[in-house]
Amino acid sequence: MSDRTTIGVGMVGYAFMGRVHSQAWRSVGAFFDLPLAPRMAVLAGRSKERTEAAAAQLGWDAVETDWRELVKRDDVQIVDICTPGDSHAEIALAALEAGKHVLCEKPLANTVAEAEAMVRAAEAAPGKSMVAFNYRRVPAVALARRYVEEGRLGKIRHVRAQYLQDWIVDPEFPLVWRLQKDKAGAGALGDIGSHIIDAAQFVTGQNVVGVSALTETFIKERPLAAESAGLGATGTSATGQVTVDDAALFIGRLSGGAVASFEATRFATGRKNAMRIEINGSLGSLAFDFEAMNELWFSAGGGGFERILVTEPDHPYVGAWWPPGHGLGYEHTFTHEVKDFLEAIATGADPTPSFADGLRVQRVLAAVEQSAADGSRYTNVED
Ligand code: SOE
Numbered sequence: 418m419s420d421r422t423t424i425g426v427g428m429v430g431y432a433f434m435g436r437v438h439s440q441a442w443r444s445v446g447a448f449f450d451l452p453l454a455p456r457m458a459v460l461a462g463r464s465k466e467r468t469e470a471a472a473a474q475l476g477w478d479a480v481e482t483d484w485r486e487l488v489k490r491d492d493v494q495i496v497d498i499c500t501p502g503d504s505h506a507e508i509a510l511a512a513l514e515a516g517k518h519v520l521c522e523k524p525l526a527n528t529v530a531e532a533e534a535m536v537r538a539a540e541a542a543p544g545k546s547m548v549a550f551n552y553r554r555v556p557a558v559a560l561a562r563r564y565v566e567e568g569r570l571g572k573i574r575h576v577r578a579q580y581l582q583d584w585i586v587d588p589e590f591p592l593v594w595r596l597q598k599d600k601a602g603a604g605a606l607g608d609i610g611s612h613i614i615d616a617a618q619f620v621t622g623q624n625v626v627g628v629s630a631l632t633e634t635f636i637k638e639r640p641l642a643a644e645s646a647g648l649g650a651t652g653t654s655a656t657g658q659v660t661v662d663d664a665a666l667f668i669g670r671l672s673g674g675a676v677a678s679f680e681a682t683r684f685a686t687g688r689k690n691a692m693r694i695e696i697n698g699s700l701g702s703l704a705f706d707f708e709a710m711n712e713l714w715f716s717a718g719g720g721g722f723e724r725i726l727v728t729e730p731d732h733p734y735v736g737a738w739w740p741p742g743h744g745l746g747y748e749h750t751f752t753h754e755v756k757d758f759l760e761a762i763a764t765g766a767d768p769t770p771s772f773a774d775g776l777r778v779q780r781v782l783a784a785v786e787q788s789a790a791d792g793s794r795y796t797n798v799e800d
Pocket residue numbers: 433582608609690
């Protein structure tokens with residue numbers, strides 16, 4: 418490894434996303450030869466006791482119980498936002514204002530107006546900013562984009578994208594923050610629909626320009642959550658209203674003339690994290706399913722689909738890891754994300770997906786909600 422300048426990271430939040438981001442910051446320098454060495458300087462969370470316990474477990478040097486203190490610290494140059502959507506904009510604006518680089522979990526914000534403010538701040542600030550659509554950094558998804566760029570699919574006609582989970586099928590599963598509009602902004606649509614919108618736009622290089630949508634909330638009332646608010650939360654005897662969608666389905670048009678269908682649901686019994694995308698072009702097709710994330714299926718037309726095992730050293734990101742056939746997991750996508758972010762900071766390049774890319778996704782989410790509210794009427798995505 419070369420001599421590297423240390424850069425301090427301050428992370429806000431330590432639940433699922435905080436844990437997986439910690440793993441990325443901790444391991445990235447051991448596998449990628451980077452110009453900057455991240456130091457896991459500060460972790461912020463509201464409860465001192467729990468934040469200290471999380472910091473000790475995840476490897477952070479210090480804690481703050483107010484993210485505003487973290488943002489002010491001289492030993493923090495990167496602010497990593499792993500909180501629910503209702504605080505993304507406020508934290509990002511303060512961090513950018515303080516001259517920090519900002520990595521923000523997805524979706525970028527809870528509303529288009531917040532996302533617009535974040536883009537304005539990012540464009541005016543000296544720091545770099547990136548939204549954490551980690552599935553772009555699955556080697557097979559990055560390879561899919563390479564195939565499209567190389568013209569191996571020809572003219573793209575269809576995109577078929579699904580994100581299927583089942584963690585709230587049980588009506589007794591409690592009302593965690595992801596099921597509350599004021600905290601999460603939207604339900605399956607924002608949480609996982611945003612990933613497939615970003616993936617579709619990333620792989621095809623085309624934007625979603627209009628949609629016709631329907632959304633559904635199957636279970637309208639749930640037990641309030643006991644202490645933990647995570648995906649493994651337990652409930653109490655009191656109940657409350659679910660204020661987000663459980664499922665969102667929409668069809669859309671892409672800027673390059675393709676047509677697309679999207680389905681995001683937390684009610685696909687048996688599907689745990691089936692983030693899937695299939696693309697059909699005039700010359701070939703591609704298919705990907707995160708539940709078999711080391712594989713990409715390619716068809717050049719004639720003999721159906723062939724499986725590409727995306728574990729070769731010349732596949733995106735793979736060369737830094739294990740010998741062919743050994744495979745990567747969910748956590749590696751975040752390691753790749755922080756690797757790309759650190760490189761952009763070091764070289765002065767603009768990292769992607771940018772806050773502007775996050776805003777574009779936010780506008781699609783808004784159009785989907787609008788269309789669903791208007792009885793599936795075709796709705797243009799704002800420019
Ligand atoms: C829950 O649906 C969740 O943790 C999402 O919030 C993540 O973005 C996704 O990667 C896994 O599922």
